[in-house]
Amino acid sequence: MLDPHFIRENPERVRTAIRQKNSGSVELVDRVLELDESYRACLTELQQNQSDANTVSASIGELMRAGKQEAAGEAKSRAAELKVNIKEKHAEAKTISGELNALLLEIPNIPHDSVPEGKGADDNQVVFETNDKPAFEFEPVPHWDLLDKHNLVDFDRGSKVTGAGFPFYLGQGARLQRALVAFFLDLAVKEGGYQEIQPPYVVNSGSATGTGQLPDKEDQMYELARDDLFLIPTAEVPITNFFRDEIIDEDDLPVKFCAYTPCFRREAGSYGKDVRGLNRIHQFDKVELVQFVHPDLSYEALEGLRADAERALDRLKLPYRRLLMCTGEMGFTQAKKYDLEVWSAGQKKWLEVSSISNYEAYQARRMKIRYRPKGAVKPTILHTLNGSGLALPRIVAALLENNQQDDRTIRIPEVLVPYTGFDVIG
RNA sequence: GGAGAGGUGGGUGAGUGGCUGAAACCACUGGUUUGCUAAACCAGCGUACUCUCAACAGGGUACCGAGGGUUCGAAUCCCUCCCUCUCCGCCA
Structure with missing residues (x-):
């Protein structure tokens, strides 16, 4: 969330952000200001x-000890009066602050100055594109045909056992998954300087609120109602909450974590063309990169994180492009976001495989993650960033489609062979 | 799942109704001393909110796992929840 002081002093800036992000109504700001004022008066x-x-x-204590019972009695009744008032005001303050906090959670983060204004996907800027789309002497087919041909994934049995969007990976398909995970993690650890961690795959509501899944986005998560827990939609949630309510030494910044986890997404309301094959499934694997950084360095860190994700694409020799997302296409918690999309030769379209964002202090403020600046200053909210490095299913899709050969066998990229143990599928 | 014990500041740990925002020690920061290091000594050292203030600074309130309650007054008593530890059960 935003700093209430900031909203108090820059209401117009906040209204602009709401309009730009097309998230919520500008009247939110006025209600927040109102509540903020009455809260402080009440307080x-x-x-x-x-x-x-x-x-x-x-x-009273003194009077009692001095043996002045009468005076003490008078004081007691005085205190009792005050107590009634305190109770009232306390309840009032609590009500107001509860309402205020709920509203604050609905005010979006402010886009960075470098973010282009825009409403939809057309307004995103393609800021980089590799020029190595593969050329074919035959008509490349979509990955679902290849999965089928080589028996790499079993969607039908996944549907029987669980439901649509929960596939089984088989044989070389499963092996490829494991290889990619290991490759991405090794790359992040050895070249990116990330510390590998294994987070829980299930989180409580406090964590889901911290990163911004709650309130409002609960429809996207699978909920374990009996225990009031959620299956993680991304490793971002448990990892970023790692330091919730903590103060980190400035010397320990930046903290960089990488982790492999499965991700679970309900994908409520998405049907049709984009869900074919591995394009959009309910459970998928992802290696996530998360950074906790000094506020002055977060935009530098964003470019670094972006480069870390792109390095994986380069090594796999996958053609990709980088999009700078416009104000309207960003999530409400983000200040600046890049998407990386790989080219898939069979479908002849770009597939999003990574989303790299700087949240500035927005998530960290919700989670009260601070660092202590050197020189006895107060603890300060730090900045959080994350990005996929990378999400597997669409990487697999692109890999299969781009590397298919005229006999429908599939070449495995060189860097991956030590991990798969085979250099061709089929 | 059953029984018991416990959760205090960055750490260890004292504190069973008012003089405790909290002893002591460690860590940390500054200073003195010192050829250097070490040691010793002195001083400082929680967080949030809020009010006054241009600022420096000062005042107030709250916080001893969380939330309620009792009381004029609670870290201290009561209730609920969460977490940790020990034993038993179950189990990869």
Whole structure:
């Protein structure tokens, strides 16, 4: 969330952000300002009463010890009056702050100045594109045909056992998954300087709120209602919450974590053309990169994170492009976001395989993640970033489609062979 | 799942109703001393919110796992929940 002080002092900036992100109504800001003011007024009164009550209480102790029972009795009744008032004000303050907090969670992050304005996908800027789309002397087929031909994935049995979008990976298909995960993790650890961790795959509601899945996006998560827990839609959730409510030494920044996890997404409301094959499934594997950084360095870190994700694509020799997302296409927690899309020769389209974002202080403020600047200054909210490095299914799709040969066998990229143990599928 | 014990500041740990935002020690920061290092000594050292203030700074409130309750007054008593540990059961 945004700093309430910031909203108080820059309401117009916040209204602009709401319009740009097309998320929520600008009246939110006015209600927040109203509530903020009445909250503080209420608080002032409450605290004054508490202060008086404390003084009276202290005097009672003294009077009792001095044996002045009568005076003590009078003071007690005085304190009782104050108490009633305190209780009222306390309840009032709590109500107001509850409402205020709920609203604050619905105000989106402010886009960075370098983010292009725009409403839809057409306004995203392609800021980089490799020029190595593969050429074919035959008509390349979509990956689902290849999966089928080589028996790499079994969608039907996945549907029987669980439901649509929960495929089984078989044989070389399963092996390829494991190879990619290991390759991505090794790359992140050895060349990116990330520390590998294994987070829980299930989180509580506090964590889901911290990263911004709650409120409002619960429809995208699988919920374990009995235990009030959620299956993670991305490793971002448990990893970023790692430091929730903590203060980190400045010397320990930046902290860079990488992790492999399965991701679970309900994908409510998405049907049709984009869901074919591995394009969009409910459970998928992903290696995620997360960074906790000094606020002054977060945009540098964003480019670094982006380069880390692109390195994996380069090594796999996958053609890709980088999109700078416009204001309207960003999530409401993000300040700046790149998407990386790989070219899939069979479908002849770009597939999103990574989303790399700087959240600035937005998530960290929700989670109270701070660092202590050197030189006795107060703890300060740090900045969080994350990006996929990378998401598997579409990488697999592109890999199969781009590397298919006229006999329908599939070449495995050189860097992956030590991991797969085979250099061709089929 | 059953029984018991416990959760105090960055750490260890004292504290069973008012003088405790919290002893002591360690860590940390600054200073003195020192040829250097070490040691010793002195001082400082929680967080959030809020009010006054241009600022420096100062005042107030809250916080001893979380939330309620009792009381004029709670780290301290009561209730609920969460977590940790020990034993038993179950189990990869």
